[in-house]
Structures are given as structure tokens and as C-alpha cells.
Amino acid sequence: xxxxxxxxxxxxxxxxxxxxxxxxxxRDVRNRVIEAVLPPLVALLVSIVVGDLLILAVxxxxxxxxxxxxEGTWGNAYGFGQVLYKTTTLICTGLAVSVGLRAGLFxxxxxxxxxxxxxxxxxxxxALPVGTTAVIAVPLGVLGALAAGGAVGFVPGALxxxxxxxxxxxxxxxxxxxxAFLSWLVSAHLRVPETLHTPPIHAGALPRLSVLWNGFHGSxxxxxxxxxxxxxxxxxxxxxxxxxxxxxxxxxxxPDAAENAGINVGRTWIRALTLSGALAGLGxxxxxxxxxxxxxxxxxxxxxxLGIAVALVGRSNPLGVVLAALFFATLSQGGxxxxxxxxxxxxxxxxxxxILAMAASVPEVRRLLAQARGKR
Amino acid sequence: MSGxxxxxxxxxxxxxxxxxxxxxxxxxAVRDASLEVAAGEIHALVGENGAGKSTLMRILAxxxxxxxxxxxxxxxxxxxxxxxxxxxxxxGMVHQHFMLxxxxxxxxxxxxxxxxxxxxxxxxxxxxxEVTAAAEKSGFRMNVRQLVRELSVGEQQRVEILKTLVRGAxxxxxxxxxxxxxxxxxxxLWRVLRALRDEGGTIILITHKLDEVAExxxxxxxxxxxxxxxxxxxxxxxPASIARAMVGRDVVLAGDATIARRDxxxxxxxxxxxxxxxxxSGEQRQRxxxxxxxxxxxxxxxxxxxxxxxxxxxxxxxxAGLRSVxxxxxxxxxxxxxxxPVSDREERGLAHIPxxxxxxxxxxxxxxxxxxxxxxxxxxxxxxxxxxxxxxLADARAxxxxxxxxxxxxxxxxxxxxxxNQQKVVIARALARETRVLLAAQPTRGVDVGxxxxxxxxxxxxxxxxxxxxLVSAELSEILALSDRVxxxxxxxxxxxxxxxxxxxxxxxxxxxxxxx
Numbered sequence: 001x002x003x004x005x006x007x008x009x010x011x012x013x014x015x016x017x018x019x020x021x022x023x024x025x026x027r028d029v030r031n032r033v034i035e036a037v038l039p040p041l042v043a044l045l046v047s048i049v050v051g052d053l054l055i056l057a058v059x060x061x062x063x064x065x066x067x068x069x070x071e072g073t074w075g076n077a078y079g080f081g082q083v084l085y086k087t088t089t090l091i092c093t094g095l096a097v098s099v100g101l102r103a104g105l106f107x108x109x110x111x112x113x114x115x116x117x118x119x120x121x122x123x124x125x126x127a128l129p130v131g132t133t134a135v136i137a138v139p140l141g142v143l144g145a146l147a148a149g150g151a152v153g154f155v156p157g158a159l160x161x162x163x164x165x166x167x168x169x170x171x172x173x174x175x176x177x178x179x180a181f182l183s184w185l186v187s188a189h190l191r192v193p194e195t196l197h198t199p200p201i202h203a204g205a206l207p208r209l210s211v212l213w214n215g216f217h218g219s220x221x222x223x224x225x226x227x228x229x230x231x232x233x234x235x236x237x238x239x240x241x242x243x244x245x246x247x248x249x250x251x252x253x254x255p256d257a258a259e260n261a262g263i264n265v266g267r268t269w270i271r272a273l274t275l276s277g278a279l280a281g282l283g284x285x286x287x288x289x290x291x292x293x294x295x296x297x298x299x300x301x302x303x304x305x306l307g308i309a310v311a312l313v314g315r316s317n318p319l320g321v322v323l324a325a326l327f328f329a330t331l332s333q334g335g336x337x338x339x340x341x342x343x344x345x346x347x348x349x350x351x352x353x354x355i356l357a358m359a360a361s362v363p364e365v366r367r368l369l370a371q372a373r374g375k376r
Numbered sequence: 377m378s379g380x381x382x383x384x385x386x387x388x389x390x391x392x393x394x395x396x397x398x399x400x401x402x403x404x405a406v407r408d409a410s411l412e413v414a415a416g417e418i419h420a421l422v423g424e425n426g427a428g429k430s431t432l433m434r435i436l437a438x439x440x441x442x443x444x445x446x447x448x449x450x451x452x453x454x455x456x457x458x459x460x461x462x463x464x465x466x467x468g469m470v471h472q473h474f475m476l477x478x479x480x481x482x483x484x485x486x487x488x489x490x491x492x493x494x495x496x497x498x499x500x501x502x503x504x505x506e507v508t509a510a511a512e513k514s515g516f517r518m519n520v521r522q523l524v525r526e527l528s529v530g531e532q533q534r535v536e537i538l539k540t541l542v543r544g545a546x547x548x549x550x551x552x553x554x555x556x557x558x559x560x561x562x563x564x565l566w567r568v569l570r571a572l573r574d575e576g577g578t579i580i581l582i583t584h585k586l587d588e589v590a591e592x593x594x595x596x597x598x599x600x601x602x603x604x605x606x607x608x609x610x611x612x613x614x615p616a617s618i619a620r621a622m623v624g625r626d627v628v629l630a631g632d633a634t635i636a637r638r639d640x641x642x643x644x645x646x647x648x649x650x651x652x653x654x655x656x657s658g659e660q661r662q663r664x665x666x667x668x669x670x671x672x673x674x675x676x677x678x679x680x681x682x683x684x685x686x687x688x689x690x691x692x693x694x695x696a697g698l699r700s701v702x703x704x705x706x707x708x709x710x711x712x713x714x715x716x717p718v719s720d721r722e723e724r725g726l727a728h729i730p731x732x733x734x735x736x737x738x739x740x741x742x743x744x745x746x747x748x749x750x751x752x753x754x755x756x757x758x759x760x761x762x763x764x765x766x767x768x769l770a771d772a773r774a775x776x777x778x779x780x781x782x783x784x785x786x787x788x789x790x791x792x793x794x795x796x797n798q799q800k801v802v803i804a805r806a807l808a809r810e811t812r813v814l815l816a817a818q819p820t821r822g823v824d825v826g827x828x829x830x831x832x833x834x835x836x837x838x839x840x841x842x843x844x845x846x847l848v849s850a851e852l853s854e855i856l857a858l859s860d861r862v863x864x865x866x867x868x869x870x871x872x873x874x875x876x877x878x879x880x881x882x883x884x885x886x887x888x889x890x891x892x893x
Binding site: 238241242243244246247249250253254256257258259260261262263264 | 696698717718719721722728730732735736737738739740741742746750751753754756757760761762763765
């Protein structure tokens with residue numbers, strides 16, 4: 001009966017209980033941080049090893065290739081500016097996919113939404129009188145990009161909520177429709193002869209970062225990165241601090257429980273996919289308002305799909321998405337830099353390896369951590 | 377600890393577990409469990425949910441290896457054996473959730489994995505002959521050509537038992553076998569188990585129902601918090617002393633608790649819930665709820681008795697607004713809510729304790745605090761859409777204290793709580809705003825004895841403060857302990873509604889299986 005007494009004593013000693021509680025909590029927080037940070041690191045390690053093998057296979061030295069890659073990206077101001085430019089678009093598509101995932105939806109349509117956002121920003125710019133100040137023109141362009149991307153995102157949301165059409169299918173298919181429509185719009189109505197782009201905007205637009213510091217001269221990095229970083233901050237606030245985010249995440253984690261709590265699941269899906277599309281659309285301003293000041297076909301081909309990888313590696317967390325976007329942008333720019341030594345396609349293969357390693361390492365790391373804790 | 381083995385029979389035990397320990401991550405499922413089972417007895421393994429009974433038996437059946445301790449079967453040390461080895465040594469386990477293929481026949485299910493072959497083809501004729509012979513030998517009456525999906529739950533369970541017997545099981549482990557059975561089916565199961573024992577078979581029965589323990593077992597071992605804490609011969613042991621060993625303190629048992637005090641209603645009030653000719657479709661276009669009508673007054677508990685799967689879930693979900701209604705009306709305080717969304721019904725004072733708390737009741741990855749406000753997040757919204765975290769935490773702390781939720785940390789994710797404490801969260805939330813009508817579906821399922829007491833007390837308190845409660849429970853004892861009136865549901869219809877004073881297990885049992893009133 002000694003067990004009985006021990007139990008009774010434990011229960012009668014509240015201070016011990018609360019102390020254990022505190023320890024349990026701080027350990028809980030630490031565990032959660034480890035679970036969030038470890039998988040990307042493991043994935044990175046795995047891809048470096050695989051990358052070494054790939055480089056060796058084409059007869060080059062991994063050290064030389066990586067050095068060249070670093071020099072071409074973080075090693076000089078122009079390269080870093082290009083990395084920032086690519087990061088900007090990837091933040092948007094990464095955030096877009098993340099919002100979907102938080103609501104339990106897989107948005108594969110960021111590619112089309114991004115293009116629609118870019119086109120809307122261009123149309124707004126072209127409609128404004130020549131010389132309109134950037135203080136007015138940029139917010140209007142941003143609104144246009146958000147609205148167009150949101151409209152493209154709304155469609156699969158409504159299809160899912162009302163008719164149960166699966167968003168993976170509808171968003172993929174919508175990419176073809178949207179891109180074909182935009183292509184027709186450009187070639188039939190807006191094209192500058194001999195090109196695939198619209199006339200340039202003469203209203204105010206976003207400044208290049210080279211305005212701030214001359215070192216960025218020649219690179220495409222521009223002020224839209226600040227807008228996208230703000231979008232990441234606002235999204236984090238929305239998801240984790242507001243009622244709307246509370247409901248959205250509840251629907252994503254447990255739709256049946258959300259429904260039982262009186263949350264309209266269908267409407268939340270529509271809201272999430274519209275928001276997702278709007279964020280992807282916002283990515284369009286990077287090229288259109290920040291870089292070339294016109295819409296060009298295929299201005300960000302692949303950035304929408306790469307957004308899926310960014311969201312997965314960033315664990316659908318806005319801060320994680322920003323870091324993952326920076327990482328994938330570095331890889332992408334680095335691919336150009338190492339072209340002299342190895343084929344550029346090798347970097348594409350490496351991106352694939354990162355994604356596979358990430359997908360495999362999340363559950364695997366969790367299992368190993370659980371085992372390690374069990375043994376301790 | 378040495379005294380607890382005094383009840384063992386003189387014969388050498390056929391199963392002996394010594395010092396078994398097993399942990400999953402940070403959770404010690406089994407800490408120090410020792411068990412001796414004599415050959416030819418029915419041995420009940422009792423304990424609260426989460427005490428470690430199932431884990432211990434899964435270790436014995438070779439499903440997971442123990443971290444420490446030894447397993448002996450028939451005097452042989454078999455520690456860490458595999459399922460296949462356990463089956464070879466004639467140890468078989470019937471799980472709580474059946475593992476049958478519904479589109480195959482009984483015979484096909486029984487031979488699955490060990491099919492008799494003729495050339496490259498399965499010899500179905502031989503399979504049917506063998507399974508029929510085995511069924512007859514064990515006293516099962518069944519047509520082995522029948523599809524499993526056409527069988528009742530009780531019949532499916534018999535197929536599961538037959539499967540283990542055909543594989544040669546002499547030591548049969550049953551995990552909560554009566555959870556899904558009606559009283560007559562339970563009687564049938566007892567008959568089968570007694571016959572097996574009388575032929576020399578050994579049976580280990582996992583359960584938390586004390587009346588079953590008293591009726592069927594020869595010996596009892598009590599598990600609490602992963603430890604085997606007591607062992608009794610069934611004869612001469614009172615349910616109260618078993619319950620005390622399970623919980624570690626005195627308990628008021630549901631059966632002898634206060635009989636619902638007010639049988640006949642004092643005044644005829646307007647009904648709080650009025651359901652008229654309700655028809656609700658099931659999954660396969662059949663009528664899950666077929667022309668059901670009833671009313672519940674304020675301050676009244678209407679208990680719906682019935683074997684699971686007779687339309688109770690569809691009825692509750694239709695009233696809650698989670699499932700659309702084919703025809704009929706639902707009135708809440710005289711207002712027609714038949715086609716209202718869930719949130720509007722909740723605003724009118726409808727609360728719901730769902731039967732599946734993991735799927736419907738909780739967002740498992742949300743904290744206790746967030747789960748406590750789920751559905752009421754609007755009232756915690758400040759200007760600009762922000763949630764008022766300070767108030768959420770303060771209210772959560774208060775609710776945790778009132779409902780005695782453990783651990784008491786409001787930031788703990790709901791996933792980390794025991795079943796009983798998860799249910800306390802669900803109930804605390806349901807009763808947090810003024811409740812006119814409470815739908816309580818299986819409110820104490822998978823909840824330990826200590827928490828059952830608390831939950832029953834809260835339901836009675838809600839009733840006494842004016843709520844109308846619709847209670848659905850698979851436990852007849854729970855229906856009888858709480859209800860003011862008892863309805864019986866069978867095949868989607870309400871076949872009888874009687875006042876508590878005339879309801880008894882003997883009277884309700886036949887109605888639950890479709891015998892006419």
C-alpha cells in the first residue's frame with residue numbers, strides 16, 4: 001500500500017506540483033523550438049551531402065563550387081541585391097501557400113495568382129495619368145495586385161465550400177486558365193510590338209534599393225521588399241492574435257471541432273484561399289512596380305510553385321517563410337553564379353533534394369526526438 | 377506488495393508478468409506491473425482509462441516489447457516476443473476496434489492471412505467447412521457465408537473471437553469487449569466465455585465496468601497509474617472495494633447514486649426543446665432518424681437508451697445543426713431552428729457535448745485556454761479584431777479551477793490531457809454560457825471513474841439550474857442514474873418513452889434490441 005501513500009503525499013504538496021508544472025512548461029517550449037528548427041537544419045545537411053556527390057559526379061570540386069556560389073550571392077552587393085529581389089517574390093508566394101496550409105488547404109495556384117497580381121498592378125499603373133506621384137500610384141497598384149490575386153483565389157475557395165471540388169485540382173487547373181487569359185490579353189491588346197510585354201508605366205512606382213545605397217547598382221532589388229516584409233508581419237499578427245486567425249487555424253487543425261463550435265467552415269475556406277491568392281498577387285508588384293515597370297509574360301515563372309517549397313521549409317510560419325525565401329533565393333541566384341563550373345540544372349536538382357529531405361525529416365526528426373526523450 | 381498475491385490459485389500460473397515497464401516519450405504507460413493468471417480462469421484486469429491495462433496486454437500479446445520486466449507463458453520466458461510468436465504459443469487478443477473486412481464473408485475474414493490453398497487458388501469450400509466446424513465447436517451460431525457488413529456489432533465480435541480461436545488461441549485477451557454490446561449480446565458473450573473457460577481456456581478481460589467484473593470473472597487485478605495495485609478473488613469482494621483500489625479513494629458509484637429526485641414533473645412548463653417528426657438521412661441514403669418526436673422541459677433530463685448505431689448520433693447532430701434535416705421541425709424555446717446555422721442555435725442557448733471529443737469537441741493542438749473559448753471567440757474580440765489574451769487566460773484559470781482540470785496550466789495543449797480532463801474542458805465550455813438546452817452525447821465515454829462523478833454532478837447542476845438536457849449514452853446505468861424520463865431508440869425510431877420510475881434494465885433491454893414494447 002506504499003504506492004497509495006506516495007500518491008496522497010504528492011497530491012497534498014501543491015508546491016511540488018506547481019514546480020513540476022513550470023519545468024514541464026519550459027521543457028515543452030524548448031521541445032517545440034527544437035522541433036521547429038531541427039528539421040530544416042537536417043534537410044540542409046542532407047542536401048549539402050547530396051550536392052557534394054552531384055558536384056563530384058560532374059568532375060568539379062565541391063569546395064570551389066560552393067565558394068563560387070557564396071561569392072555570387074552574399075559575396076558582393078549586386079549578387080546580394082539579386083538575392084533580395086528573388087526573396088521578395090518568394091516571400092509572397094510562400095506566405096500565400098502558408099495561409100492555405102494553416103486552413104488545411106493546399107493552394108497550388110500561386111503561379112497564376114502571382115501573374116494576375118502583376119497584370120493588375122500594370123493595368124492600374126497604365127490607367128493612371130502620366131506623372132502621378134508614387135504616394136498615390138503605389139498604394140493603388142498594391143490594391144490592384146491584392147484584388148486580382150484574391151479574385152483568382154476566391155474561385156477555388158467558393159468551388160470547395162459550395163460544391164466540394166478539391167482545391168488541389170481546381171487551383172492547378174486555374175493556373176492554365178489564368179495564364180492563358182493573361183497571355184491573350186497581352187498579345188491581343190497590350191503588347192509593345194516585337195516584345196511580350198505591356199508598355200511601361202509612367203505613373204510613380206517603387207524605388208530601387210540602389211537609391212538607398214549605390215552598391216546595389218544594377219540589381220533588381222527594390223522597395224517592394226519592405227511591403228512584403230510588412231505583409232509577413234501582418235499575416236503573423238492576423239494568424240496568431242486575431243479572432244479571424246484563431247478561427248482559420250481551428251478550421252485547419254480540426255474542421256469538425258470548428259464546425260461544432262459554430263464556425264462556418266466553408267466561409268473560412270473561402271476567406272483563406274482569397275487571402276492566399278491576394279498574398280500571391282501582391283508578389284506581382286516586385287517585378288511590375290519595382291523592377292521593369294511593365295507586365296511581361298513569364299515574369300516570375302516558377303516562383304508560385306517554389307512558394308510551396310518555401311512554405312513547407314518555413315513550416316507555414318511567417319518568420320520561417322521569410323528565412324526559407326531567402327534560402328531558396330540564394331540557391332536560385334547561386335545557380336546562375338556557378339554556371340561556369342556545373343550546369344545550372346544541378347541547382348534545380350538540389351532544390352528538389354532540399355524539399356524531399358525536408359518532407360522526410362519533419363516526421364523523422366519528431367520520431368527520433370521522442371525516442372531520445374524516452375531514453376533519457 | 378507481497379500480500380497482494382495471496383489470492384493466487386495453488387496451480388502454477390499460465391501467464392506471469394513481472395515488473396513490466398513501458399514508456400512512450402515522456403509518458404509512463406506502465407511503471408511496475410506484475411500479473412499472474414491461472415490456467416482455466418477468467419481474469420479481469422480493471423482500472424481507470426489510461427491506467428495502462430491495454431498497454432500491458434499489448435505487451436503480453438507481443439504487439440509492443442516492454443522496456444523492463446519479464447513475460448512468462450506456460451513457464452517459458454518469452455519476454456519481447458512478436459505477435460506471430462504469441463499466436464504460435466496460443467495467445468490471442470481481440471481488440472476494442474474490430475479488424476474485419478466488411479465486404480468479405482465470415483469465412484473469408486477468419487481465414488484471411490492463412491488461406492487454405494488448392495494449387496494457386498484459395499480452397500473456399502475447405503475454408504467454409506473448417507470455419508463452420510470451428511464455429512460449431514465453440515458454440516457460435518452463424519452462417520459463415522454471410523458478409524461481415526451485414527452483421528450486428530455483437531456478431532462481428534464473435535467473428536473476431538472465432539478468428540483467434542481458429543488460430544489456436546488458448547489464452548484469450550479481450551479489450552473492453554462489452555463497450556458496443558446490448559445487454560442480451562453481453563449475456564451471449566458471457567455464455568461463450570464461460571464455455572471456453574470450462575474447456576480449459578484462459579481468458580483475460582480488460583474492463584472498467586464493475587458489474588461485469590462481479591458477474592463473469594474469477595480473479596481480479598487492479599491497475600492504477602501503470603502499476604498493479606491489488607489482486608482479489610472475485611467471490612467475496614465488494615464493488616466498492618474494487619472501485620477504491622482503482623481510484624485510490626472512496627467513490628460514489630453511479631448505480632447507487634441519488635436516483636433522479638423528481639420523477640413526475642411538478643409543473644407543466646413550455647418545452648425548451650421540441651422535436652417534431654424529424655427525419656434525417658444516414659450515410660447510405662437510408663433514414664438514420666425516422667419520424668422522431670419528443671419534447672424536453674426545462675429542468676429535465678431525457679435519457680436516450682439504445683445500442684449504438686440506431687440513429688442517436690444523427691439525431692444529436694441534426695439538433696446541433698451539424699447535419700441537415702430531411703423533414704420535420706426542431707423548436708428551441710418555441711423558435712423554429714430547423715434550418716439555422718450552428719452559431720445561431722448556440723446564441724439561443726443550445727450547447728453540445730459531442731460524442732467524439734477528439735474529432736468534434738476539441739482542437740487538440742490548441743491550448744486548454746483556446747479550447748475553452750472555441751465558439752465564443754467573438755466575445756473575446758477587442759476592437760480591430762484582436763483577441764483579448766489577458767481575459768482569455770484569466771477566464772481559463774477560473775474555469776480550470778471550477779472544473780478541476782488537471783494539469784491546471786491553461787497553456788497546456790489539449791492533446792496532452794487525459795481523456796477525463798479533455799472531457800472536463802468540453803463540458804466546461806458547453807456550460808460556460810447560459811444553457812437552455814444541452815445535448816450530452818456519451819458524456820463519460822472513455823472517462824475514468826473519478827471524473828464520471830464530477831461530470832454527472834455538473835449535468836445534474838445544469839439541470840437544476842434550468843437546463844433541458846438530452847442525454848445519449850451507451851451505458852444503461854448512466855441513463856438510469858441521470859434521467860428523469862427514458863426513451864429507447866431502435867432502428868432510427870423512438871420505440872418507447874417512459875418515466876424513470878418505471879424504467880429498469882430488464883424492461884429496457886429487450887426494447888433496445890427491437891422487441892416490441
